[in-house]
Amino acid sequence: MKKWSWDTFFDAFPMVVQGLGITAGLTVACFLFALIFGFFWTFMQRIPIKSVSWLIRWIMEFIRSTPPLVQLFFIYYAFPSVPVIGMTLSPFTCAILGLGIHFSTYIGEVYRSGIDGIDEGQWEAAKALNFSTRKKWSTIILPQAIPPTIPMLGNYLIIMFKEIPLASTIGVVGILQLAKNYGAQHFNYLEPLTIVALLFLVLSYPSAILIGKLEKKMNRRFDKKEPSGSKPIPEGKGA
Structure with a gap:
């Protein structure tokens, strides 16, 4: 049985840490993609055509029920084989698409819950004041719906x-891949994988x-609000 070696640990550490920037960068890129694409799922579900909204919900459920690893493999290996597409994407791009789309379905539900939490009177007031769709969403609905969802996001x-x-x-050289590379070169996996875990x-x-602290702060903030839980629209503001 192989024993722990601090010499191997400190030898592997610089190599593994080199991939931290790629791992962090990929996380940010995937999350930004998921934040933006999440709005697509949210608004598509609000289309008043039942067949369309049902289809969107079914697609979201299918994506959530499929392992993200399978989705990554499909985009990386099968996506270029589609006749209409026929293009090869880099591993980094495939990772953004695969993980971004997967998590966007969850984030879309977070957005939906925030929007559904808006008091009905706000929708009626915006309609009565003849707000345009863009103004209604940008100045009334989203500013109230998004803040409560920040902890969940x-x-x-x-x-x-x-x-x-x-x-x-699929070949993205992050900290895990560099740890595996070090292990393959030196036949020592314990120390580099421990570095990844740490x-x-x-x-x-x-x-x-x-x-967690942000969530508690947000809960205290909204607990202090009126029972309606929504900010009234100022009077006298029209389209």
């Missing part, structure tokens, strides 16, 4: 960060604590 950011190592299966712990745990 933060939790999904942490979850996504932990799922980023899946990208190493890096994820050091970055994830403080983030989780901050998100």
Whole structure:
């Protein structure tokens, strides 16, 4: 049985840490994509055509029920074989699409819950004041719907960060891939993989604590509001 070696640990550490920038960058890119694409799912579900909204819900459920690893493999290996597309994407781009689309379905539901939490009177007031669709969403609905969802979005950011190592299966050279490369070169996997685990712990745990404090702060903030839970539209403002 192989024994722990601190010499191997400190020898592998610089090599593994080199991939931290790629791992962090991929996390940010995937999360931004998921934040933007999440609005697509949210608004498509609000289309008043039942067949369309039902189809969108079914697609979202299918994506959520499929392992993200399978989705990554499909985009990386099968996507270029589609006749209409016929293009090869880089591993980094495939990871953004695969993980971004997967998590966007969850973020879309977070947005939906925030929008559904808006008091009905706000919708009626915006309609009575003849607000345009753009003005209604940009100045009334979204500013009230998004803030309560920030803690949930933060939790999904942490979850996504932990799922980023899946990208190493299609060739993204992050910290996990570099740890595997070191292990293959030196026939020592224990120390480099331990470094990966420690890096994820050091970055994830403080983030989780901050998100928890933010969630408590947001809960206290909204508990102090009126029972309606919504900010009234100022009078005298029309389209």
